[in-house]
Amino acid sequence: MSAGLAGLDSLLEHRSRLATCVLLSRADQLSFSRLRQLLGESDGNLGAQLRKLEDAGLISVRKAYQDRRPVSWYRLTAAGRRALVAHLEALTRLIAPAGR
Amino acid sequence: MTDLTRLREDLDFVRASVEDAPVGSPPAIYFLWGVLVLVGFGLHDVSLDSVPIYWAVAGPAGGLLSAYLGWRHQQRSGYLNASRGIRYALHWGALLAAVFLGTFMVRQRIVAAEAFGPVVLLLVAQAYFHAGLHLDGPLRWVGLLIAAAYLVVLSMSTYVWTLAGVVVAAALMISGVRASRGRIVAA
DSSP states (O other): OHHHHHHOOGGGGSHHHHHHHHHHHSSSEEEHHHHHHHHTOOHHHHHHHHHHHHHTTSEEEEEEEETTEEEEEEEEOHHHHHHHHHHHHHHHHHHHHHHO | OOOHHHHHHHHHHHHHHHHHOOOOOOHHHHHHHHHHHHHHHHHHHHOTTHHHHHHHHHHHHHHHHHHHHHHHHHHHHTEEOHHHHHHHHHHHHHHHHHHHHHHHHHHTTSSOHHHHHHHHHHHHHHHHHHHHHHTOTTHHHHHHHHHHHHHHHHHOOSSHHHHHHHHHHHHHHHHHHHHHHTOOOOO
């Protein structure tokens, strides 16, 4: 149990931040609107969670325009991918014994 | 954080989000190929000589247009996934390559020219069915319909290609309508 806890990333313990990183690991880029739709979060809350991930260097953002409207595209960084893998491995170690 | 129940709930939340994430093909691609198939199959009955030329142009052009429509759809859906696009391109590119390579059998008279049409139909049926399994679910039954059209082509004598084209085009159009109903508005 403690070995699992030792590997957990406190930033990814929040489910929206974890889900964001998992979603971004399966796509090249996701827009803010798409993330909001998938996660069912409010603009303000999602924006705050994304900023935390961005400040920690786990995701990067690209601003673009589409049909004259601003769109923010998010991508998982290499550091973010490493952190996500380590966190998921720690979660697996934590949960696996309970499932037996 | 050691609360396993909360952990499981969080993971369920993540799983639900991930399951909703992928976007299907844009409806326009189904409509495009519905029209191309309708015209291309119908040509067999009215102008057999123009069939190879038609598909030599319409096949690659339709592929390129489909790639553009797919890219635009991903942009509008807020979900960019290059590897998915590459998988589509490889899948349909392999079909075009197989049909092209198959023409060598006709040129070398290993297969009679009149037999090549049904062979292509079988290849297309398999490609659509596999696309339904691995890329876009609705294409699975389009593949089955094309396989049925293949049997029709073998068993009838007049306007069989036109009839087969109508069936396949209708299947593609219906798939397009279904795709447009489940469409995601984003970005």
